[in-house]
Amino acid sequence: MLEILKTMEKGLTALTLDTIEPGSWVNLIHPTHDELLEIEKLTGAPSDFIRAALDPEETSRIETEDDQILVLVNVPVDREPGSDEYDTIPLGIVVTPDYIVTICQKDNAVFDPFARNRYRAFSTFKRTRFLFQLLYCSAALFLKDLRQITRKSDEIEKDLRRSMKNVELFQLLGLQKGLTYYSISLRSNKVVIERLLRVCSNPQLAHIIKIREEDEDLLDDVRIEYDQGIEMAQVQADVLTGMMDAFGSVISNNLNIVMKFLASVTIVLAIPTMISGLWGMNVPVPWAGNPLGFLYALLLALFISVITVIILWKKNFF
Numbered sequence: 001m002l003e004i005l006k007t008m009e010k011g012l013t014a015l016t017l018d019t020i021e022p023g024s025w026v027n028l029i030h031p032t033h034d035e036l037l038e039i040e041k042l043t044g045a046p047s048d049f050i051r052a053a054l055d056p057e058e059t060s061r062i063e064t065e066d067d068q069i070l071v072l073v074n075v076p077v078d079r080e081p082g083s084d085e086y087d088t089i090p091l092g093i094v095v096t097p098d099y100i101v102t103i104c105q106k107d108n109a110v111f112d113p114f115a116r117n118r119y120r121a122f123s124t125f126k127r128t129r130f131l132f133q134l135l136y137c138s139a140a141l142f143l144k145d146l147r148q149i150t151r152k153s154d155e156i157e158k159d160l161r162r163s164m165k166n167v168e169l170f171q172l173l174g175l176q177k178g179l180t181y182y183s184i185s186l187r188s189n190k191v192v193i194e195r196l197l198r199v200c201s202n203p204q205l206a207h208i209i210k211i212r213e214e215d216e217d218l219l220d221d222v223r224i225e226y227d228q229g230i231e232m233a234q235v236q237a238d239v240l241t242g243m244m245d246a247f248g249s250v251i252s253n254n255l256n257i258v259m260k261f262l263a264s265v266t267i268v269l270a271i272p273t274m275i276s277g278l279w280g281m282n283v284p285v286p287w288a289g290n291p292l293g294f295l296y297a298l299l300l301a302l303f304i305s306v307i308t309v310i311i312l313w314k315k316n317f318f
């Protein structure tokens with residue numbers, strides 16, 4: 001999907017390839033081969049810049065070439081309602097002298113505030129600020145998902161306290177897997193932000209990134225947000241690891257208690273079986289000719305079983 005937008009007097013306006021103007025935002029979502037060729041020709045951006053975000057395994061980085069810059073970061077994938085899968089996807093942002101181009105394999109919530117013109121002080125022709133605003137929104141999405149992970153882990157913990165089921169443990173494993181992806185993406189994005197700070201402070205690259213004082217404050221806010229996200233992800237990962245270990249120990253302890261109870265029941269049930277076996281042998285036994293012999297043997301088995309139960313009870317086997 002190809003979308004071209006530009007901020008005008010009436011607000012954000014959609015353009016076409018025939019009416020595109022300098023200062024426009026070109027947004028590519030899962031683009032076709034023809035769309036990629038058209039944008040490469042129109043913007044003059046290098047092919048490897050435009051196609052970098054189409055590789056799902058691409059790592060976050062910054063590249064500069066002549067008067068253009070590629071900022072590649074990982075952003076959270078939009079999840080379906082009720083899904084517990086957390087993953088990231090590359091987002092490419094190419095800043096050229098006349099345009100800013102965003103490329104992603106899937107539609108993402110990062111674009112929503114801008115496409116709907118809900119972001120304060122947003123303008124497509126202020127490309128450097130727009131770049132920083134996109135990075136800030138990506139950091140905010142990470143923080144939003146991390147808070148959701150915290151809430152979900154608390155809910156799962158409550159369920160696990162009531163009943164030890166595999167479903168809850170698999171949910172915890174899913175959250176732990178998502179946190180791993182988020183931690184890696186946040187750290188690699190943080191490296192990109194630090195590199196971007198150095199690029200902005202380099203006079204030789206001032207023609208690529210034209211930064212104002214308010215833009216510097218925004219970039220600092222982005223760095224702070226990523227620092228907060230990294231810390232939240234690390235804390236939550238430690239909490240989930242401790243929770244998994246704790247509940248693993250609880251489940252193992254519950255199994256030991258059940259096995260101890262079953263072993264005690266087996267010992268108690270073995271006593272009547274042993275006595276009946278002794279009195280059932282084809283040899284002379286006590287009370288063999290007594291009409292009440294069966295009752296005496298039964299009472300003996302019952303008496304020994306009760307004594308055994310009392311002993312095991314005192315030793316906390318029941």
